[in-house]
Amino acid sequence: MNIDSNNFIPKKRNTNIELLRILIMVLIIMSHYACHGGAYDMADGLNKYIAAGLTLGGKISVDIFIMITGYYMVNSDFKFIRIIRLELTVIFYSIVFYLIACLLWKTDTWNFLSIRNSLLPTITNMNDAYWFIPEYIAIILIAPFVNIVVERLSKKIFKILLMILLIAVSIIPSIFFCTPIYDGNISTFIFLYLFGGYLKKYGTDIKIKRAVLIIAFIGIWIVHSILLINLRENLKLSVEYGLFPDMLRQCNYILTIISATCIFLFFLRVHISYVGFINKIASNVVAIYLIHDNKYFRQYAWNNIFKTYNFFDSKYMFVHAFVCTMIIFISCCVIEGIRKRLVSNFVGKIEKSSWIVRIDNLLNYK
Numbered sequence: 001m002n003i004d005s006n007n008f009i010p011k012k013r014n015t016n017i018e019l020l021r022i023l024i025m026v027l028i029i030m031s032h033y034a035c036h037g038g039a040y041d042m043a044d045g046l047n048k049y050i051a052a053g054l055t056l057g058g059k060i061s062v063d064i065f066i067m068i069t070g071y072y073m074v075n076s077d078f079k080f081i082r083i084i085r086l087e088l089t090v091i092f093y094s095i096v097f098y099l100i101a102c103l104l105w106k107t108d109t110w111n112f113l114s115i116r117n118s119l120l121p122t123i124t125n126m127n128d129a130y131w132f133i134p135e136y137i138a139i140i141l142i143a144p145f146v147n148i149v150v151e152r153l154s155k156k157i158f159k160i161l162l163m164i165l166l167i168a169v170s171i172i173p174s175i176f177f178c179t180p181i182y183d184g185n186i187s188t189f190i191f192l193y194l195f196g197g198y199l200k201k202y203g204t205d206i207k208i209k210r211a212v213l214i215i216a217f218i219g220i221w222i223v224h225s226i227l228l229i230n231l232r233e234n235l236k237l238s239v240e241y242g243l244f245p246d247m248l249r250q251c252n253y254i255l256t257i258i259s260a261t262c263i264f265l266f267f268l269r270v271h272i273s274y275v276g277f278i279n280k281i282a283s284n285v286v287a288i289y290l291i292h293d294n295k296y297f298r299q300y301a302w303n304n305i306f307k308t309y310n311f312f313d314s315k316y317m318f319v320h321a322f323v324c325t326m327i328i329f330i331s332c333c334v335i336e337g338i339r340k341r342l343v344s345n346f347v348g349k350i351e352k353s354s355w356i357v358r359i360d361n362l363l364n365y366k
């Protein structure tokens with residue numbers, strides 16, 4: 001059984017994209033080291049810029065993830081079992097870590113709200129720990145209807161639509177430091193989904209060398225980090241002019257989208273023969289997210305296991321962040337492998353249910 005973004009991809013996936021999937025999950029874990037581990041708020045000197053860069057890497061990775069989804073799903077049929085698999089995985093880890101928090105770590109107690117949140121993590125958002133999951137599921141549910149529209153668009157009209165959306169969800173909010181028109185991440189994710197779908201259908205008219213893409217990405221990332229820190233350190237001036245630092249950390253900020261585009265285009269132009277091992281590891285990325293960013297795990301792990309507070313002023317902070325990330329990544333892969341073995345038969349039975357087929361037929365209407 002495959003649970004995560006890989007559920008939305010053909011069985012034999014492009015290894016270059018799967019390698020990118022692994023990279024962005026590494027960046028997401030490192031961003032959580034900075035955010036939830038405290039470095040973003042407490043580090044000083046060079047480390048505060050490193051922590052800012054790591055934080056931004058997480059949002060860049062989210063944007064890439066949605067681009068990948070659009071790239072693969074724009075031509076694919078809707079499969080409701082994909083959402084079922086994802087939701088079962090979310091609930092599994094939500095319940096398991098709640099039990100661990102109550103029985104071992106003593107970081108929570110048996111109470112109505114915690115039990116409700118653990119049983120319904122997608123609906124309750126697990127106190128914002130799993131913010132990405134409900135929004136991602138929303139995009140997957142919207143995708144069949146978006147795909148119908150995409151089929152009827154000419155290349156020229158598709159470009160115009162993308163430009164309108166880019167202005168509405170990114171450029172205007174980035175200039176005026178406001179939320180995207182109408183809503184937050186959903187509109188941004190729809191744009192990113194469509195952009196990924198456009199690249200799948202038409203490629204890109206701009207032929208930029210891979211070296212230029214990497215140099216541009218690094219340069220923009222550095223500038224983005226410096227801007228973020230400078231706005232934070234001049235908070236009074238920022239608020240006076242309506243320049244709120246956290247806006248720079250959003251998925252829709254223009255520099256975030258440009259950075260994500262550079263990396264995505266780079267990996268689209270990297271040609272790697274099929275490597276089953278890489279693809280198998282990449283199949284665990286959302287489970288890795290669900291494990292390491294569970295609200296119980298993250299509040300215990302960063303402080304009690306990895307003791308990030310000891311490295312805020314250390315010249316080895318980045319090394320520590322990378323080592324912690326690798327430990328988490330590998331451990332979560334092992335845990336997810338065990339979980340898959342435990343539930344594969346159960347999910348297989350659900351997959352064969354007639355009601356799953358009826359939902360697929362309903363949403364695949366064209």
